[in-house]
Structures are given as structure tokens and as C-alpha cells.
Amino acid sequence: MLGSDFELYTKNLNNARVVFGASVIVGDDNFQNIINSCFTFVDKSMLIKEFIESLDFVSLILRPRRFGKSTNLSMLNYFFKIPYSQEENISNSRLFEKLKISTEKEIIQKHFAQYPVIYISLKDLNAVTWDKMVEKLRILLAKIYREHRYLIDNLYSDEQKKYQKILNEDSTELQLSFSLQKLSMYLQQYYKKQCIVLVDEYDSPMEHAYNKGYYEIANNFFKNMFSSLLKNNSENIAKAMLVGILRITKSGFLSKLNNITIYSFHQENHKDSSPLYLDKFEFTSDEVELLLSLRKNLQINNVQSWYNGYISGESIHLYNPWSIIRLLSCGTLRTYWTDTGSTQILEKYLWKASSSFKESVEKLLKGESIINIKIQDDLQYSHLNKNQDLAIWILLYYTGYLAINSKNHLFIPNDEVRSEWYRWVVNVPFFTKGVTIESMLNCLLNENLDSFKKEFAQVITDTFLFYNVKGFYSEKNVEFVYYAFYLGMFVNARNRGFTIFSNRESGYGKYNITIFSESNGYEIAIIIEFKVIKKNKNLVDMVCKELDQIEKKKYRAGLHKDIKKLFKLEIIFEGKKFYVLGCLLHKTDEGIWISD
Known part of the structure; x- marks a missing residue:
């Protein structure tokens, strides 16, 4: 195992903790692999405490792509899930030994390895047609059912047949849409405990469906799937966390859920409570300062100019984690995050906007901020078809190409993102x-x-x-x-x-x-x-x-x-x-x- 002989050590700065390993890892978002292979890890384990202590039934975390969402969900999975053996239980407990959450003895005692978990990632559900996406769904859900194959012996014969159809990738669309709800019921009956649901990149299928022209049929399917799983199913579900980029609740497949709490960058601080998850999905200034001890040639001011600029909860300044990890690996200040994803939707509509929109782009490129634009919590794809400027601003914000400051003004967060704006300008057809x-x-x-x-x-x-x-x-x-x-x-x-x-x-x-x-x-x-x-x-x-x-x-x-x-x-x-x-x-x- 890579780095298995390396002795992990920790450094702390204010509320920040970094577990230093043999090297940094790029592209692996599996929490177990990162810890067991002795890779450097920024400790975000207090996310577990916030998730447990929140009163939310469903938490929806919205962050741009490659902002630590998948790694955090993987961490939650390894913390909560009931192990199949005592050996697995010991192995999973060791993953958290050097992390902050290990000091929360009551949480460890009551919640570690205590829940059946439904953990699903929708990030690979991309297909040119709806039929092709359904094929991928059958494969994905068969994989999840296979992980819990032990449930079959505990089911009635008719339930066994339905379970087997999912395993054989032979289910109808209707059976697929209720498959997760059925699985939550089977797990609860087996363990006599409610499930925790973790969904990674919940909105990814809808982006692909929109791009390929089958948005409505996909929206109806996932609306049925998630409403059956997360609405009126509290006897089987204890809590859920969904992560993604865009909120598509009012007009999209989460529209039937009335028990969901949204956590985006622009949460406002309230006197009686502090918003959750403000610094749990990106790197804080203290965390970056600790990490830069690995690269003595890099100056914090230069790193800040290139990758800082995102603001959470009105005052917490955050760095793009993907770019920081790549920077530590390569040692050169350059674009990393902007090279990793498609901007197909953005570029499709950016230059069809109004004259006032283009004037605002001019201001942004000059380093100015844009006022009088209120970022709504919901994106309706139909607004993009109508070339509504507000829909484009919302898309730019949620995808990370704009940030909001304490005055609710939009601005380009850093030099790396600014370079992408320049590319868009230069690449007008x-x-x-x-x-x-x-x-x-x-x-x-x-x-x-x-x-x-x-x-x-x-x-x-x-x-x-x-x-x-x-x-x-x-x-x-x-x-x-x-x-x-x-x-x-x-x-x-x-x-x-x-x-x-x-x-x-x-x-x-x-x-x-x-x-x-x-x-x-x-x-x-x-x-x-x-x-x-x-x-x-x-x-x-x-x-x-x-x-x-x-x-x-x-x-x-x-x-x-x-x-x-x-x-x-x-x-x-x-x-x-x-x-x-x-x-x-x-x-x-x-x-x-x-x-x-």
C-alpha cells in the first residue's frame, strides 16, 4: 500500500487541522483510500458533528464541482455505516483516529457504525438518450442492491423476486423509481434502525438530460424516485444529505419535498443561530497556510490571488480545494480547476444575453463588482431557453465562476477563474x-x-x-x-x-x-x-x-x-x-x- 510505512502527523492552526502524509493525492475522492494510503488530508470531520446535531431531515449542500463534496460524503459513509464484521469495524474506526471527531466521545459512542447507509453517486449518469440513461440506472442500482445481497434471505418470496429483478438489471422504469424506497424499507426491517441516505451529485443527471433534450422525462422519473425515498418515509429514513451544484427544487425533481434545507455559499448569519457547513467543503485560509508548509517556494499572497475569493456566510473566505491540491502536487501557479469541467451550458447562453449583461461582463473583467442582482435559490432551465439574464447569473454563481461579497455584489473570485472568463471572450465563434x-x-x-x-x-x-x-x-x-x-x-x-x-x-x-x-x-x-x-x-x-x-x-x-x-x-x-x-x-x- 502506498505510503503504508509513513507515520501520519497532524498540525493545527486555530480551528484548522491537517493530517500530513507521505504525499498529496489528486483525483481520488475515496476517504478510506486517502487515509489508509497515508495521503495528506485536510480534516473536515466536524462535518459529522454538524450533520448529527442539525434538525434537518434532508440537507442539500450546493457547491461548485470539485469542491470536496464527494470526499466528504465518502467520509460520512465510512463513519455511519454498520460494518459487516468486527474486522471492518476496527478498520473503519482507525480512519478517524487522528481527526477532530475522535475527541467527540459521545458522538462516537452513539453514532459511529450505527446506521444502515444508502450511499449513491449519480455523477456518471450521462447518456445521449433517456433509454441509455435508464440502462445506466439499472446497472447502478443493481450494484447498490448487490452490496446488500444479504437482505434477500430476510424477505418474503414476492419481495425476493422484486429484489432479484433489480439485481438482474431486468426491472421496469416504475420499479426503478421505487427501488431506493424499497431498499430503505428492507434495511430498516433487517437492522431495526432507520437509514442514513447520502446522494452525491444529485443534479448531474438533469444537466445531461437538459443538454441532450430529454429533460422533462428525466425530471419526472427522478421526482418519483426522490419523493418516494425522502417524503413520508421517516419510518425508514433518519437523515439524508444530498450534494450537488444547482438547486433545482421548485421547478425540478425535488419539488415535492417540503422537508429539505438548502446550504449554499450565500447563507446569511442570524443572531440566534449560525449556519451549518460554512467551512466544511472548501479550504480555509488557515488550512491553506498549513498546507503551504509542503511548498516553501510558494507565497501565500500569490496563492490567495490565484485561488481564494469565495465567501461563505458573509465573512468566511475560502479557497478552491481542487486547485490547492493540484498546486501542492505540481508546485506551479496556473489554472487547474477551470481545466477540469465542461462549460457547455454557460458558453451556449453567455453571448446571447442582453446588452446590459454584456456591459456587466465588461465591468467584471475590469475587476469591478456587479450590484442589483439577487441570486435566487432556484434555477429553472426554462429561463435559460428564454435567455433570461438572471438565470445566467444564477448559473455562473452556483458553478463557481462568480462569488458574492458581504454586500451581495457579484465579482470574479480570483485570477484562475478570471482566466476562464478571458477564454470565453476570446473564443466567441x-x-x-x-x-x-x-x-x-x-x-x-x-x-x-x-x-x-x-x-x-x-x-x-x-x-x-x-x-x-x-x-x-x-x-x-x-x-x-x-x-x-x-x-x-x-x-x-x-x-x-x-x-x-x-x-x-x-x-x-x-x-x-x-x-x-x-x-x-x-x-x-x-x-x-x-x-x-x-x-x-x-x-x-x-x-x-x-x-x-x-x-x-x-x-x-x-x-x-x-x-x-x-x-x-x-x-x-x-x-x-x-x-x-x-x-x-x-x-x-x-x-x-x-x-x-
């Missing part, structure tokens, strides 16, 4: 076909207007095809181009040390983008305007008039004194046509601007 904002920016910096025109023409075609807009070029459709173009410019210019400003003067018809450098040696500044004009106007006269406005409107205001060149572009939309016109100005030694 037209950026992936050989034409990139970076290359267009290079054209402008190199004063190559002809190349810019060609690449921008490709941008226009691909963008409008992507948005499937009707009416082709119009004031509203130009808005799509502008925001995608501006945000891409913002990301690339900012990453290269430029300052960039945007000023929408009125309606959708006129925009200013100003790009200039203060420190990286570039002597050129760029000003871009978007315009929508009516047909039959004299473009030459209009462009000359607009270019003359450089002096009158003081476009140069705020530019660095070392700027020697000013590239002024007009991007004009007229009906189904567009024009890119430019003018390059030089500043003389006397400080006078003249055009080429």
Missing part, C-alpha cells in the same frame, strides 16, 4: 476560425488597415451566422458585433499592457473604443467608432466630417504624452453593407497633430 482579436490588434498596431479590413469582414460574417440574427445588419445586430469585438479587444489589449476605454454615446449607433499604452513602449494609440447610418448618405462627406471631429471632440484627451501616432477608425454599417475607414495622425515635435 469568429475568433476560432483563423481570425482572432489578437491578429486584428496587431494589424492596427502595425498600421495595416487593409489587413484589418479583411479580418474584420470575416468577423462580421461569422458573428452574424453564430447569433442567427434576422434582419441582418441593424442597430440591434451591430450591438452583438460591438460587444464581442470590444470584449475581445479589452482582453488582448489589457494582457499586453494597454489601457482601453469604451464610451457608448447614444443608443446603438455610436461607440468609442480607445486603446493606448502608458508603459510598454508603444507610441501609437487607436480610436475606433461604430456607427449605423441611413442609406443614400454621402459616405465620403460623412467620413471627412467625422474625422474632423477628432479635434473638436478632443479624442486625444487622456492619452499618454509619449504617444506619437493616433490611428482613427470609423466602422460604419449601412443597410447590409459595412465600411472600415481610417486616418493615421502624427504628432510633430512641436506637438501639432497632422494627418497622413
Whole structure:
């Protein structure tokens, strides 16, 4: 066994405890494997105490992916489940010897190894059709029934037949939907004790069902399964904990449950009670400080900037645990968590949102927070189909791409997540076909207007095809181009040390983008305007008039004194046509601007 000769040791800092092992483990969320293989473990065992002492019948824990949910549920399973033998009982008790919960003698005496447990993970229930998902469900439930095969001899003959059908993966959908409720009844009858139910990634099947187009039928099935298990079944169930990413109770398959308590990041502190589980699924600052003793080359300030930023219960600052573990393994500050999951739903709807949504994205990328958005406790997938901005904000928050501060303002939590936002901006569809904002920016910096025109023409075609807009070029459709173009410019210019400003003067018809450098040696500044004009106007006269406005409107205001060149572009939309016109100005030694 890996590390079996290593002697575990513990370190404490305030309320934090870390059990240090031979190395850290990446990707294994089995609590028994982590402890027995002598891997370093952040002690979250007081979760057990909070779970036992809570008055909740069903606790629903909502956290982003890879935030410690599966490991914690595995820990609960090994703590509560009745062992099959005395040897297993001793083995399981040793798992908790160095953890905080071992000091809670009354809890150990009354609750350790005292419950039949139904422990199920739905994370692998992904399928292209509902029939395929049902096949996977039959396999999963057969596995769970097989773990309790000893129950068969205690059942009546008709019950034995039903049990055997689940084992043989030969059950109907209706039998599947009641299989967990039946199992809880069989376990209670056998042990004369109520069960504890633990469900990992309870919402994962619904995400796949939504993506593949069979959401309604899946929703109805799981609604029956969970209501039969957790509603009006208290004679068989003592407590339950479900963990996942999104709350889909009001509109989804938990809608029939009226005995469920939700625990998300944004729980509010109350005078008479403290919310549960605030620091049990992520790493606290003290825990990270203890862990960084394994990597002397890493500075806490840099680690904080990259992976901190999540706030629980209004005041507890937390780190992304997956990224911290990967950081300890690799030793390099880089993206880890954002490389591990699909953002299919997010990217599908992000760029179909309203203009105000895109303006808010601009603020987020500048490091500002967003106000006046109240995160609701429930997500309705139908709202995404209607392109409702609020549904997108809710999805971004619950999936970890935004956090909420003590003032209930939304913000991007850290540099790692910010890099994913930049990727979304740069990967707007037209950026992936050989034409990139970076290359267009290079054209402008190199004063190559002809190349810019060609690449921008490709941008226009691909963008409008992507948005499937009707009416082709119009004031509203130009808005799509502008925001995608501006945000891409913002990301690339900012990453290269430029300052960039945007000023929408009125309606959708006129925009200013100003790009200039203060420190990286570039002597050129760029000003871009978007315009929508009516047909039959004299473009030459209009462009000359607009270019003359450089002096009158003081476009140069705020530019660095070392700027020697000013590239002024007009991007004009007229009906189904567009024009890119430019003018390059030089500043003389006397400080006078003249055009080429």
C-alpha cells in the first residue's frame, strides 16, 4: 500500500487541522483510500458533528464541482455505516483516529457504525438518450442492491423476486423509481434502525438530460424516485444529505419535498443561530497556510490571488480545494480547476444575453463588482431557453465562476477563474476560425488597415451566422458585433499592457473604443467608432466630417504624452453593407497633430 510505512502527523492552526502524509493525492475522492494510503488530508470531520446535531431531515449542500463534496460524503459513509464484521469495524474506526471527531466521545459512542447507509453517486449518469440513461440506472442500482445481497434471505418470496429483478438489471422504469424506497424499507426491517441516505451529485443527471433534450422525462422519473425515498418515509429514513451544484427544487425533481434545507455559499448569519457547513467543503485560509508548509517556494499572497475569493456566510473566505491540491502536487501557479469541467451550458447562453449583461461582463473583467442582482435559490432551465439574464447569473454563481461579497455584489473570485472568463471572450465563434482579436490588434498596431479590413469582414460574417440574427445588419445586430469585438479587444489589449476605454454615446449607433499604452513602449494609440447610418448618405462627406471631429471632440484627451501616432477608425454599417475607414495622425515635435 502506498505510503503504508509513513507515520501520519497532524498540525493545527486555530480551528484548522491537517493530517500530513507521505504525499498529496489528486483525483481520488475515496476517504478510506486517502487515509489508509497515508495521503495528506485536510480534516473536515466536524462535518459529522454538524450533520448529527442539525434538525434537518434532508440537507442539500450546493457547491461548485470539485469542491470536496464527494470526499466528504465518502467520509460520512465510512463513519455511519454498520460494518459487516468486527474486522471492518476496527478498520473503519482507525480512519478517524487522528481527526477532530475522535475527541467527540459521545458522538462516537452513539453514532459511529450505527446506521444502515444508502450511499449513491449519480455523477456518471450521462447518456445521449433517456433509454441509455435508464440502462445506466439499472446497472447502478443493481450494484447498490448487490452490496446488500444479504437482505434477500430476510424477505418474503414476492419481495425476493422484486429484489432479484433489480439485481438482474431486468426491472421496469416504475420499479426503478421505487427501488431506493424499497431498499430503505428492507434495511430498516433487517437492522431495526432507520437509514442514513447520502446522494452525491444529485443534479448531474438533469444537466445531461437538459443538454441532450430529454429533460422533462428525466425530471419526472427522478421526482418519483426522490419523493418516494425522502417524503413520508421517516419510518425508514433518519437523515439524508444530498450534494450537488444547482438547486433545482421548485421547478425540478425535488419539488415535492417540503422537508429539505438548502446550504449554499450565500447563507446569511442570524443572531440566534449560525449556519451549518460554512467551512466544511472548501479550504480555509488557515488550512491553506498549513498546507503551504509542503511548498516553501510558494507565497501565500500569490496563492490567495490565484485561488481564494469565495465567501461563505458573509465573512468566511475560502479557497478552491481542487486547485490547492493540484498546486501542492505540481508546485506551479496556473489554472487547474477551470481545466477540469465542461462549460457547455454557460458558453451556449453567455453571448446571447442582453446588452446590459454584456456591459456587466465588461465591468467584471475590469475587476469591478456587479450590484442589483439577487441570486435566487432556484434555477429553472426554462429561463435559460428564454435567455433570461438572471438565470445566467444564477448559473455562473452556483458553478463557481462568480462569488458574492458581504454586500451581495457579484465579482470574479480570483485570477484562475478570471482566466476562464478571458477564454470565453476570446473564443466567441469568429475568433476560432483563423481570425482572432489578437491578429486584428496587431494589424492596427502595425498600421495595416487593409489587413484589418479583411479580418474584420470575416468577423462580421461569422458573428452574424453564430447569433442567427434576422434582419441582418441593424442597430440591434451591430450591438452583438460591438460587444464581442470590444470584449475581445479589452482582453488582448489589457494582457499586453494597454489601457482601453469604451464610451457608448447614444443608443446603438455610436461607440468609442480607445486603446493606448502608458508603459510598454508603444507610441501609437487607436480610436475606433461604430456607427449605423441611413442609406443614400454621402459616405465620403460623412467620413471627412467625422474625422474632423477628432479635434473638436478632443479624442486625444487622456492619452499618454509619449504617444506619437493616433490611428482613427470609423466602422460604419449601412443597410447590409459595412465600411472600415481610417486616418493615421502624427504628432510633430512641436506637438501639432497632422494627418497622413
